[in-house]
Amino acid sequence: MKLFYKAGACSLASHIALEESGLPYEIEAVDLKTKVTASGADFSKITAKGYVPALLLDTGEVLTEGPAILQYIADQVPAKHLAPLNDGMARYRLQSWLTFIGTELHANFTPFFYPTSGSDWKATAMAKLQHRLTYVAQHIDDKQFLLGNEFSIGDAYLFTVLGWAKHIDLDLGKWPALVAYQERVGARPGVQAAMKSEGLI
Secondary structure (H helix, E strand, C coil): CEEEECCCCCHHHHHHHHHHHCCCCEEEEEECCCCEECCCCEHHHHCCCCCCCEEECCCCCEEECHHHHHHHHHHHCHHHCCCCCCCCHHHHHHHHHHHHHHHHHHHHHHHHHCCCCCHHHHHHHHHHHHHHHHHHHHHHCCCCECCECCCCHHHHHHHHHHHHHHHCCCCHHHCHHHHHHHHHHHCCHHHHHHHHHCCCC
C-alpha cells in the first residue's frame, strides 16, 4: 500500500494507523497547491478529489476519505484491536466518534487554514470548537482513550486534529484532560514514528 499525504494534515491519522497496524506500506508526499507528488506524479490523476489522504491499495484501487481509510486499515489486522469488530454497538460508537471528529472538530478548524476566510466565519468556528472540545474533554476525563482502555483509529484521528490547535492560537491548556490525552497518545511508538517520518518532530 502507498499513502499519499501532506505533513501534519488529516492524512497523519492514516499514517499513524498504518504504523500501529504493522502492515507494510510506503508514503509519498503531495504538494496540494501544485497537485504534484514527491515523485513528480500528477496527483489529480491518482484521485480526482485532489486532496489527502489517498491510499493506493495492492489491487490498484485508490481509497479516499480518512474515516474510510482508517477503518480499512483496522480491518486488515483485527488482532491489533484498532477498531471493534463490525458486529456490535462498539463499532457504531467508533463510527460515531469518527463522524464527530470529522464534522464537528476537523470541519471547524478548516476556516483558519484559508486566508480568504472571513472573521465572522472564524469566530463562529472558534465558538463551536470551544464547545465541542469541552464535550470531548468531559468524555475522556476518566478514560485512557476514546473507547476506553484500548487505542483505536478514533484516537489517531482525534490526536491529529487536536494537534492543529497550536496553529490557530487555541490553547488546549484550559482542558487538562485533552493535554494529558495528547501527551499519552503522542508517546506511543507508532505515533512517534509517523510524526518523525513526516518531519513533525
